[in-house]
Amino acid sequence: MKKTLLYKFFAVFLFSGFFGYLFVSEIAGSILRDLVQSKEAHALYTECTSIATVYAQDYYNGSRQPIELHAQLRTLSKYMDAKIEVIDASGKIIIDSDDSEAFRKHTVIEDFDISDFGSKYYTINCFYNMFSENYLTVFAPITFRYKVRGYALIHKPMSDITEYTSQLSHIVNVTLFFIFLFAFLLLALFSLSLYRPIHKISKASDAYMNGDFSHKINIHTRDEVGHLAETFDYMANELHTLEDDQRKFVSNVSHDFRSPLTSIKGYVEAMLDGTIPQEMQNKYLNIILFETERLNKLTSGLLELNKYGSHGKTMLYISDFDINYIIRMTALTFEGICNEKHISIELILSGQNLYVTADMAKIQQVIYNLADNAIKFSHPDSSITIETTEKNEKVFISVKDSGIGIPRDSQKKIWERFYKTDLSRGKDKLGTGLGLSIVKEIVQAHGENINVISTEGVGTEFIFTLPIAKDQENKKEIE
Numbered sequence: 001m002k003k004t005l006l007y008k009f010f011a012v013f014l015f016s017g018f019f020g021y022l023f024v025s026e027i028a029g030s031i032l033r034d035l036v037q038s039k040e041a042h043a044l045y046t047e048c049t050s051i052a053t054v055y056a057q058d059y060y061n062g063s064r065q066p067i068e069l070h071a072q073l074r075t076l077s078k079y080m081d082a083k084i085e086v087i088d089a090s091g092k093i094i095i096d097s098d099d100s101e102a103f104r105k106h107t108v109i110e111d112f113d114i115s116d117f118g119s120k121y122y123t124i125n126c127f128y129n130m131f132s133e134n135y136l137t138v139f140a141p142i143t144f145r146y147k148v149r150g151y152a153l154i155h156k157p158m159s160d161i162t163e164y165t166s167q168l169s170h171i172v173n174v175t176l177f178f179i180f181l182f183a184f185l186l187l188a189l190f191s192l193s194l195y196r197p198i199h200k201i202s203k204a205s206d207a208y209m210n211g212d213f214s215h216k217i218n219i220h221t222r223d224e225v226g227h228l229a230e231t232f233d234y235m236a237n238e239l240h241t242l243e244d245d246q247r248k249f250v251s252n253v254s255h256d257f258r259s260p261l262t263s264i265k266g267y268v269e270a271m272l273d274g275t276i277p278q279e280m281q282n283k284y285l286n287i288i289l290f291e292t293e294r295l296n297k298l299t300s301g302l303l304e305l306n307k308y309g310s311h312g313k314t315m316l317y318i319s320d321f322d323i324n325y326i327i328r329m330t331a332l333t334f335e336g337i338c339n340e341k342h343i344s345i346e347l348i349l350s351g352q353n354l355y356v357t358a359d360m361a362k363i364q365q366v367i368y369n370l371a372d373n374a375i376k377f378s379h380p381d382s383s384i385t386i387e388t389t390e391k392n393e394k395v396f397i398s399v400k401d402s403g404i405g406i407p408r409d410s411q412k413k414i415w416e417r418f419y420k421t422d423l424s425r426g427k428d429k430l431g432t433g434l435g436l437s438i439v440k441e442i443v444q445a446h447g448e449n450i451n452v453i454s455t456e457g458v459g460t461e462f463i464f465t466l467p468i469a470k471d472q473e474n475k476k477e478i479e
Contacts (some may be wrong), residue, residue: 009191013184021180029169036165037136041122044138044154047080048434052056052140052152054088059095060144066095067105085136086142087112089150114139114151124158134158144360145233150439197221197229204232260291316359320469323363324349327386330367334375342380345371348387355469357396362442363466367397369423369435370462374401377460393468399459414452415440439464 023110055072058064073084079098086095091112093105094222109128117123135155142150151251197219204217219229269286270276276284331345338345356363367386378401387398415435443450445465450464 010188012435013187013191013238017180017184021176025173025176028172029165032172033162033165036168037124040156040161040208041138043241044080044082044136044156045121045140047076048138048140048152048154051076051084051086051154052142056142056150056152057144059086060142060149067100070095070097070100074100080154080156081160082154085153085155087150087153089114089148094150105300123282126157131155131157134159191281197226201229201232203334204236209394257295260295263291264288316360316362318357320355320357320471321360322353323397323466324352324389325386326360327367327388327397330364330371331386332447333368334371337375341375341378343375343378344383346383346385348385350388350390350395354388354390354395355471356466357469358446359442362445366439367399367465369439370399373435373462374399374403374460377401377403379403390468394465396463396465398461398463405458405460406452407456 035090051073055069059066059069069086073086073095074140076095077084084095084097085093087093087109093107093109096107099105104329107132111128117139121140122136124134124136126133127137135157137153137155139151139153141148142152174392197217200217200219215231217229219226221229267276267288271281272286327347327349331347334345337343337393371384378384382402384402385398385400387400389396389398401474416437439462440450448465450462452460452462454460
C-alpha cells in the first residue's frame with residue numbers, strides 16, 4: 001500500500017509552515033518598523049516641542065545667550081543621541097548642537113521650506129542634502145509675541161532606528177520560528193494520530209475487497225474516525241453474514257428443488273420407457289402431482305419472502321381492524337383438515353371485538369402460518385388454542401398446540417429460511433421451511449416481537465404482539 005497520505009500531510013505542513021513563517025515574519029517586520037518609527041518620531045517631537053517652548057523662546061526674549069543655549073542643547077543631544085538645531089523662518093541656522101560657532105557662520109539651509117513637511121511633524125530624507133544618509137527629522141515652531149520666529153529641529157539617523165528595529169525583528173523572528181516549530185510538531189502528531197486509524201481502515205478495506213470479512217479494525221475512539229471504524233466493522237459483519245446466508249440459501253434451494261425434480265424426472269422416464277406399466281401410471285402421476293405441488297409451494301414461499309428486506313423492510317398497508325374477527329375467520333379455513341385429523345381449535349378471545357393497528361392481510365397470513373404449523377405437528381384427538389389478551393397498550397396473540405414440540409437446540413434455528421428439524425421432515429414432507437421465516441419477517445416489519453415456548457413431547461406456543469388501536473373505546477361503543 002502506498003503511504004502517500006502521510007507524505008501529503010507533511011508536505012502540506014512544511015509548505016504552509018515555511019511560507020507562513022516568511023509571510024508573518026515579513027508582515028510583522030513591516031508593522032514593527034512602522035511602529036518603532038512612529039514611536040521614535042513622537043518621542044522626538046515631544047522633546048522638540050519642549051526645546052521650542054522653553055530653550056528657544058529664552059533666546060528670542062534675550063534671557064539666554066547663544067553660547068549658553070548651545071551648551072544646553074549639546075548636553076540634551078548627547079542624551080538623546082541626536083542632532084539638535086534652531087533655525088529662523090528663512091532657514092538660517094542659529095544654534096547647532098554639533099557646532100558651537102554656528103550662530104557666527106550664518107549658514108543657511110538652501111531651499112528650506114517648512115511646507116515640505118506637509119501635514120506631518122516629521123520627515124525621513126537627507127534633509128536638503130545636509131546628510132549623506134536618511135535621517136528622521138522632526139520640527140516644532142518657535143513662537144514669540146504671537147509670531148513664528150523660527151523652528152526647533154531634531155535629526156536622528158535612520159540607521160540607529162533600523163538597528164533597533166532589527167534587534168526587535170530578530171526577537172520576533174526567533175519567537176515566530178519556535179511558535180511555528182511547536183505548531184508543526186503538534187500538527188505532525190495530529191497527522192500521525194489521524195493517519196494510523198485511516199491506514200487501519202484502508203488495510204481492512206483491502207481485506208474486504210479480497211473477500212476476508214473477518215478482519216477487524218480495532219479502533220475505539222469516540223470521534224468520527226471511531227464511528228467510521230465501527231461502521232466498517234458492522235458492514236463487514238453484515239457482508240460476512242450475507243455471504244453465509246447466500247451459501248445456505250443456494251444449498252437449501254438446490255436440495256429442496258433437486259429432490260422433487262429428481263423424483264418427477266425418474267417417474268416420467270420410467271413411464272416413457274415402459275418400466276412403469278400403464279395400469280400403474282395413475283399412482284405415479286399422483287406422486288408427480290404431489291411433488292409438483294411441493295415445488296409450487298416452495299416457489300410461492302420464495303416469492304413471498306423476497307418481498308421483505310434483510311432487516312424486515314416491507315410495504316405495509318396499516319389500518320385498524322378487529323383481530324378477533326380475523327382469528328375466527330382463519331380458524332374456519334382449517335375446519336376440514338381438523339375434522340380429518342380429529343383436532344379441535346379453541347378460541348379464547350379478549351372481548352367480542354379487539355381492534356389493532358397493523359397490515360390486516362399480512363397479520364392474517366401470520367395467524368394462518370402459525371395455525372397451519374400447529375396442526376401439522378399436533379397429535380390426533382388433540383386441541384390447539386388461539387388466545388388474545390390486552391396488556392400495556394399491546395395485544396398478545398398466542399397460538400398453542402400440544403404436539404411433538406421443538407428440540408431445545410433447534411428453537412433458535414426455526415426462524416432461518418429452509419430450516420427443518422429432523423422430526424418435521426418425517427412429519428411434514430410437503431413443508432418448505434419458509435413459513436416461520438415469513439412470520440418473523442412480517443412481525444418485525446411491524447416493529448413488534450414474536451417468541452416461541454416449546455417443550456419436546458409436550459407442545460409449542462408462539463406469542464407475538466400488535467399495538468392496540470388508539471380509538472379502541474370509540475370502536476367498541478359503535479359496535
